[in-house]
Amino acid sequence: MAKKAKKPIGRRDYTPGDLKMLRAHSKAKTPVAKIAKQMKRTEGSLRQKAIKLGIGLGHQR
Template sequence: MAKKTKAKTVKKTVKAKAAKTVSKTVSKAKTKPKITRREYTKEDVKELRAHSKAKTPVAKIAKLTKRTVGSLRQKALKLGIGLGHQR
């Protein structure tokens, strides 16, 4: 009889641990920042051209402008200016 109750408590603890790990993964997904699109203003374009002339690394420009490296590269491509390895 003691074995049955022991087995039940083991099953309960396993289920409880599984529930905790699931709740942790769900909470991590909620903390991911949502990506919002922002239009490039005339000032942003001027700043990008200035950084291109100064040969500032793309990663540094990305941090300063709070934009992704890919976004900056695409905009520079459309403007016909070089960034990073494209110079």
């Protein structure tokens, strides 16, 4: 049986609007899981972008 071809990774660039929204959520201390669902991105992707921007993400307990 032949192997199935892997689906290419669908990457999307962050738009200026996405960055503005990410900064707003950072200030509001919105949980990362909620942001991920709203922006249709993974939590890891959002965390990495926040680190690059030098902003905190989510809240610490």
